[in-house]
Amino acid sequence: MPAKLKTYRAKREFSRTPEPAGGVAAEGGNRFVIHKHHATADHYDLRLELGGVLKSWAVPRGPSLNPADKRLAVETEDHPVEYLDFEGVIPEGEYGGGPMIVWDTGTWAPMDDVEKSLRTGAFKFRLAGQKLNGGWMLTRLKPKPGEDEHKKNWLLFKERDLASDTKRDILSERPESVKSGRRIEELAAPPGRRERLPPKPGSLKPGALPGAVKAAPPARIEPQLATQVPKPPGGDDPAGRTGELWLHEIKFDGYRTMAHVADGEVRLITRGGIDWTKRYGDLPQAFSRLPV
Known part of the structure; x- marks a missing residue:
């Protein structure tokens, strides 16, 4: 078993979960994915391809285009690169049980030496995705007294550049998967209940709008x-x-x-x-x- 994926595999029963068992890929890849995941609570997972695996952080409140928003990012276990394309429902009772969509994907590039940045806790990088772009920063927090020293908490925030925006809420504006176009509610709802979901933008009948007049x-x-x-x-x-x-x-x-x-x-x-x-x-x- 590859050492980098030992923790990932130990937490999962692959005869029950559709998640990939995967393996350590060749180094040099520069892809990234951000999953939206409804497990115990809604959160987002940032994953950067590095060293043949996906370095991963759980971001409870999700990324923000506003540089003033500092979002907690909890470092989690490395994932296999096959996870870049994973979208589906992890069965209840399994680790991370719940639906997961590919919220954004693309390529990334470090702005400084990666190994040094991760060691010192100041990690700058650029994203070129379908929703997120430009410079980003991960800053590691020092453990508070009594906290688990093995639990690595970071802050994720946007650098000030042309891709930053203090007014747009990218999470509510673009909730859909870039892979399937579906929202996470559409994966979570049982088949018989999906017709009761809130309508997608553009799916309302014009005749149902207030003040609409029937005409040719x-x-x-x-x-x-x-x-x-x-x-x-x-x-x-x-x-x-x-x-x-x-x-x-x-x-x-x-x-x-x-x-x-x-x-x-x-x-x-x-x-x-x-x-x-x-x-x-x-x-x-x-x-x-x-x-x-």
């Missing part, structure tokens, strides 16, 4: 057009750097097409009002499956 859908919708302005748009930057968040925008040539979906029937109409539905191959079929 418009025959034509004009796409929004760009407007020439003398200077770039400003950014909502708390540091007051107006416009510094805006870099550039590429102009893609092509046709502006609006999708009209009603009762499963799809029409793809160009800006000039021409029906090009048949020109888009299988795309109309994909539009017909939208919950609208």
Whole structure:
């Protein structure tokens, strides 16, 4: 048994849990994953690929884009690299029993020497994920009198850069799995109860909205057009750097097409009002499956 995974394997009965037994992979990988895990309580698990395993921290309140938010991160046992893709339900009664989703994934890079940073307790790194990006910091806390010296507590917080944000709540804004698109409630709920979950954004019927008036859908919708302005748009930057968040925008040539979906029937109409539905191959079929 690989020494790095001894604790991980000792805590699990792999004939009962769908979690991977795994092994120590070749060194040099730089992937990361953040799991959202509903066990005893909701929490997030940060895992960085390092030395052939995943170095792991449990973050009870989850990561924050606000550099002022210092989040407790409890170092846990190393996990196998196969855990990068794990999403599912760990049976009740097993270690960590409950649903788990892949909340974010991508690559990471150290900003200093990793071995020294982990030893000294000041670990800076960068993330390039689908939800989290930019610089991050893990700072190890000294044990308080009477605390277990083997339990390593850290603080996780965001570095101040273009990826930081003092206003966005990324946890409530993006609760879904980047692997399956499902929320953790959808894994946790029994099959017969899933229809009673809160609706996903965009899944509400327009006719159920307050003030909605029943009418035939418009025959034509004009796409929004760009407007020439003398200077770039400003950014909502708390540091007051107006416009510094805006870099550039590429102009893609092509046709502006609006999708009209009603009762499963799809029409793809160009800006000039021409029906090009048949020109888009299988795309109309994909539009017909939208919950609208």
